[in-house]
Amino acid sequence: MSSLLQGVNLYLIGMMGVGKTTVGRLLAKQLAYGFVDTDDVIAQAAGKSINQIFDEEGEAAFRQLESDVLSQVCAFTKLTIATGGGIVLRRENWSYLHHGLIVWLDAPVELIYSRLADDTTRPLLQDSDPQEKLRSLLEQRQSLYAQADIRIAIAQEETPEQIATRIIEAIPSVLKKPVSH
Ligand SMILES: Nc1ncnc2c1ncn2[C@@H]1O[C@H](COP(=O)(O)OP(=O)(O)O)[C@@H](O)[C@H]1O
Ligand SMILES: O=C(O)C1=C[C@@H](OP(=O)(O)O)[C@@H](O)[C@H](O)C1
Numbered sequence: 678m679s680s681l682l683q684g685v686n687l688y689l690i691g692m693m694g695v696g697k698t699t700v701g702r703l704l705a706k707q708l709a710y711g712f713v714d715t716d717d718v719i720a721q722a723a724g725k726s727i728n729q730i731f732d733e734e735g736e737a738a739f740r741q742l743e744s745d746v747l748s749q750v751c752a753f754t755k756l757t758i759a760t761g762g763g764i765v766l767r768r769e770n771w772s773y774l775h776h777g778l779i780v781w782l783d784a785p786v787e788l789i790y791s792r793l794a795d796d797t798t799r800p801l802l803q804d805s806d807p808q809e810k811l812r813s814l815l816e817q818r819q820s821l822y823a824q825a826d827i828r829i830a831i832a833q834e835e836t837p838e839q840i841a842t843r844i845i846e847a848i849p850s851v852l853k854k855p856v857s858h
């Protein structure tokens with residue numbers, strides 16, 4: 678698979694809680710790729726948590742940092758990159774994402790909510806009705822996520838290992854060269 682990919686980066690996109698960070702790390706290992714999580718790079722560079730960045734600088738400043746990180750990582754090859762759920766919002770980010778293969782991890786809001794109900798690290802979910810907030814974020818973003826090269830629909834009870842395997846199995850179908858006439 679690594680030889681088929683020829684070093685092309687894989688970008689995982691999708692809603693918060695869908696498993697981009699968890700699956701991305703496994704996927705990188707399986708492909709002998711490096712692993713980057715854009716949120717981790719942002720937090721390390723800023724010297725504070727994502728919550729603190731949102732609190733102290735606001736979402737717009739976070740989105741700028743996110744674009745800056747993405748523009749830098751896309752210069753490298755052989756990476757699996759777990760993005761933050763909102764990376765799809767800025768048009769300029771798509772020009773970076775399209776340097777590689779874009780994989781959308783798609784799961785129902787109920788599954789995501791069951792994972793994040795007690796989570797305090799997602800500033801956008803610190804809301805009086807987090808499940809409704811997830812619903813409205815997904816509604817705003819669904820058509821953007823759908824621009825990915827590969828969609829992986831995630832069912833309840835699927836392990837991160839099973840999801841990583843399904844991604845690897847889906848790659849050849851999008852790497853096929855078009856038939857020349
Ligand atoms: N396939 C899975 N099955 C069960 N729990 C999972 C799975 N993938 C991720 N999780 C858990 O869900 C939470 C969110 O996962 P994470 O990888 O941080 O998602 P994202 O990066 O998309 O926000 C974490 O607690 C993680 O351990
Ligand atoms: O959906 C979003 O807008 C966000 C998702 C988070 O990352 P994960 O998708 O890894 O949770 C993080 O970037 C920030 O809290 C904003």
Ligand SMILES: [Mg+2]
Pocket residue numbers: 697698714716759760761
């Ligand atoms: Mg993540």
